[in-house]
Amino acid sequence: MLRIGIPSAFFYYVHYPMWKTFFEELNVQVVTSGKTTRQIVDNGVREALADACVPVKVYFGHVIDLYNKVDYLFIPRIVCLNKKTVYCPKFLGLPDMIRYGIANMPPVIDVRIDARSRKDSLFAAFHKVGKMLGKTPLQINKAIIKAKICQHNFQKLLSSGFQPIEAINNIFAGQVTKPPSQLEQLKFAVVGYPYIIHDQYISVDIINKLRKMGISVITSDNISNLILRLQPRVAAKHLFWTFSERTLRATSHFARRKDIDGIIHMSAFGCGPDSIVDRYIQLDNYSSKIPFLRLVIDELSGVAGVSTRLEAFVDMVKRKKRGMP
Amino acid sequence: MNKVTFPHMGESFRAFKMLLNDLGNEVILPPRPTLNTINLGVQFAPEFACFPLKILMGTYLEAIQKGANILVTTGGVGPCRAGLYAELHKKILHDLGHQIEMIVFEPPRLYPLNFIRNVYKLNQAKLSIKAIIERIKKGWRKLQALDNAEKLTHIIRPRELKKGTTTQKYKQVLEWIDDANTFNDIIEAETAALEELHKIPQDPDRLVVKVGIVGEIYVLLEPAANLEIEETLGNLGVEVERSMFLTGWARDNTWKETVEGMTVKDAALPYLPELIGGHGRDSIGNTVLYAKRKFDGIIQLAPFTCIPEIVARTILPAVSKDYDIPVLTFFLDEQTGKAGMNTRLEAFVDLMKRKKLKNNTKPQYGHIPRHLFN
Numbered sequence: 284m285l286r287i288g289i290p291s292a293f294f295y296y297v298h299y300p301m302w303k304t305f306f307e308e309l310n311v312q313v314v315t316s317g318k319t320t321r322q323i324v325d326n327g328v329r330e331a332l333a334d335a336c337v338p339v340k341v342y343f344g345h346v347i348d349l350y351n352k353v354d355y356l357f358i359p360r361i362v363c364l365n366k367k368t369v370y371c372p373k374f375l376g377l378p379d380m381i382r383y384g385i386a387n388m389p390p391v392i393d394v395r396i397d398a399r400s401r402k403d404s405l406f407a408a409f410h411k412v413g414k415m416l417g418k419t420p421l422q423i424n425k426a427i428i429k430a431k432i433c434q435h436n437f438q439k440l441l442s443s444g445f446q447p448i449e450a451i452n453n454i455f456a457g458q459v460t461k462p463p464s465q466l467e468q469l470k471f472a473v474v475g476y477p478y479i480i481h482d483q484y485i486s487v488d489i490i491n492k493l494r495k496m497g498i499s500v501i502t503s504d505n506i507s508n509l510i511l512r513l514q515p516r517v518a519a520k521h522l523f524w525t526f527s528e529r530t531l532r533a534t535s536h537f538a539r540r541k542d543i544d545g546i547i548h549m550s551a552f553g554c555g556p557d558s559i560v561d562r563y564i565q566l567d568n569y570s571s572k573i574p575f576l577r578l579v580i581d582e583l584s585g586v587a588g589v590s591t592r593l594e595a596f597v598d599m600v601k602r603k604k605r606g607m608p
Numbered sequence: 609m610n611k612v613t614f615p616h617m618g619e620s621f622r623a624f625k626m627l628l629n630d631l632g633n634e635v636i637l638p639p640r641p642t643l644n645t646i647n648l649g650v651q652f653a654p655e656f657a658c659f660p661l662k663i664l665m666g667t668y669l670e671a672i673q674k675g676a677n678i679l680v681t682t683g684g685v686g687p688c689r690a691g692l693y694a695e696l697h698k699k700i701l702h703d704l705g706h707q708i709e710m711i712v713f714e715p716p717r718l719y720p721l722n723f724i725r726n727v728y729k730l731n732q733a734k735l736s737i738k739a740i741i742e743r744i745k746k747g748w749r750k751l752q753a754l755d756n757a758e759k760l761t762h763i764i765r766p767r768e769l770k771k772g773t774t775t776q777k778y779k780q781v782l783e784w785i786d787d788a789n790t791f792n793d794i795i796e797a798e799t800a801a802l803e804e805l806h807k808i809p810q811d812p813d814r815l816v817v818k819v820g821i822v823g824e825i826y827v828l829l830e831p832a833a834n835l836e837i838e839e840t841l842g843n844l845g846v847e848v849e850r851s852m853f854l855t856g857w858a859r860d861n862t863w864k865e866t867v868e869g870m871t872v873k874d875a876a877l878p879y880l881p882e883l884i885g886g887h888g889r890d891s892i893g894n895t896v897l898y899a900k901r902k903f904d905g906i907i908q909l910a911p912f913t914c915i916p917e918i919v920a921r922t923i924l925p926a927v928s929k930d931y932d933i934p935v936l937t938f939f940l941d942e943q944t945g946k947a948g949m950n951t952r953l954e955a956f957v958d959l960m961k962r963k964k965l966k967n968n969t970k971p972q973y974g975h976i977p978r979h980l981f982n
């Protein structure tokens with residue numbers, strides 16, 4: 284059976300269920316690189332450009348991990364999905380960076396997905412990929428329907444409080460974990476790019492760490508697109524990168540909610556767009572009402588350092604909540 | 609009274625100054641970025657902002673100290689950060705308590721109203737539309753004159769007999785162009801300037817290598833941001849051709865010399881089919897074109913953390929290998945030191961010279977094809 288590799292990074296946290304279902308419906312085996320490990324990060328750091336951001340390095344590492352396990356790598360060129368904002372330029376050049384940046388890679392399946400043009404729409408992309416695999420339009424259409432249903436279920440799980448990894452396990456491994464209980468005394472919002480906050484290695488597993496401290500966690504991915512779109516406009520000019528826009532809007536949404544006790548923004552060292560997102564968050568001064576913590580993650584950031592800052596922050600919030608100085 | 613300033617990019621300020629004066633504004637010249645500018649910028653701009661944003665931040669603050677109350681700049685639409693610069697600068701400056709007005713020119717083709725409104729705001733002299741168009745044309749002509757003079761220094765400097773003559777003469781002729789204020793005077797000053805530069809004594813037997821410079825526009829155009837790399841290269845006996853000028857790209861030469869008549873976009877296509885914002889795709893396309901034109905090497909200049917240039921940099925080694933042309937990249941920020949840069953440049957130039965001698969190509973002589981400057 285043909286094997287297609289989907290690196291467990293970047294879009295994995297957003298679209299994996301859909302593409303996995305699609306490929307499997309077409310009788311193709313999907314192979315992923317699994318959780319980020321020390322080894323993966325080291326490989327990525329070695330192969331990727333030193334000046335690249337951490338997530339790109341991690342992506343390189345995941346791709347290298349798949350190197351002799353698959354016949355093709357699936358790296359779509361996702362430009363725009365909502366007809367408004369585009370993805371970070373590094374996403375736009377992703378297939379090319381992999382193709383020319385690492386030697387001896389399996390062939391890359393790259394399709395351009397740009398909702399603003401009909402010939403590059405998601406639907407067309409499904410068909411292009413299906414055709415490359417030698418399938419008939421009928422087979423492809425059937426697979427698309429299955430894929431869309433699966434993605435819909437995935438979104439539903441996210442909206443009900445699951446984090447992406449939990450939702451993926453839930454769908455494919457049948458782990459019926461209940462949505463984490465919402466009875467905890469404190470509730471934190473973690474905002475940032477999904478491939479940073481949900482990557483348990485680079486985020487030093489912040490979500491579970493908080494939960495262990497008795498704090499329930501909600502992330503930008505638990506908020507539906509509609510609610511985000513309804514947020515009042517913060518900047519006079521729209522940010523034009525999808526994930527950055529989402530982060531900004533999610534932050535503004537959380538900052539206006541009554542039930543949130545703290546907001547943590549996680550960003551990656553060397554991330555271009557975040558330099559702007561961050562300053563917008565600061566200037567718009569959401570942080571004044573709800574305690575706000577900014578964590579910058581790099582490939583070396585020790586677990587210890589982050590833990591200390593996190594604990595200090597949690598202590599501060601707890602004291603504040605009890606009404607102490 | 610309007611006290612207007614704008615970003616500093618190489619010598620272009622001479623043309624903008626004239627245009628804004630013509631429209632009846634008092635101009636506060638943006639100071640040439642210095643260490644102090646950069647430090648100011650670093651202090652007030654976000655930590656991971658790109659280098660150009662930091663320098664501009666510093667420039668604005670310095671100009672405000674000198675009394676500027678209106679900043680004129682360009683916007684632009686994605687997908688890179690530059691389009692957000694103006695907005696962010698304004699927010700930061702207002703946050704610091706500077707009551708300045710920011711006039712942001714968006715691409716006129718997409719936002720014609722914005723363009724007209726902005727021109728109207730700057731038109732203090734109440735000129736007629738016809739007069740405004742004429743002034744803009746004149747400003748453009750001055751920009752062209754400045755660019756042409758600069759291009760010529762890139763060719764003459766590596767061949768000059770006495771080190772430093774070109775730089776010195778260049779400073780002198782810039783003032784001539786600066787002083788010219790009518791359309792005809794500008795043309796006359798340009799002719800005189802080019803002739804004066806041509807008179808510089810040259811060594812016809814020197815081995816000169818040719819380097820194409822690609823990368824992000826601001827660090828390409830502002831010598832203070834790239835540590836005067838073009839001058840340094842010239843002094844090392846390298847003729848440079850920069851892929852970008854304010855008045856347009858070096859397209860004309862490109863078309864003549866590559867038989868295929870390729871555009872930059874075509875040339876980049878096999879490597880990077882997507883427009884990734886900034887000038888990432890141009891960096892790749894221009895590298896291909898320079899290689900086809902048998903240049904000896906390529907230097908890529910990019911601001912630290914510049915997204916499109918990082919993408920380009922990841923792909924460039926493949927281009928370098930396919931076309932057998934060495935590529936050297938500099939990621940520039942406030943930490944970049946001139947000494948370190950010079951060492952790397954010297955090694956790079958040595959490599960190119962050795963390669964050139966080995967390939968036994970005839971050394972390039974001091975003759976300069978005149979047609980390039982008409």
Ligand code: SF4
Nearest residue numbers: 336338371373554555
């Ligand atoms: S958004 Fe930031 S972290 Fe994500 S790929 Fe772009 S630069 Fe890297």
Ligand code: SF4
Nearest residue numbers: 658688690886914915
């Ligand atoms: S092209 Fe580079 S320098 Fe320009 S805005 Fe984008 S990241 Fe910054």
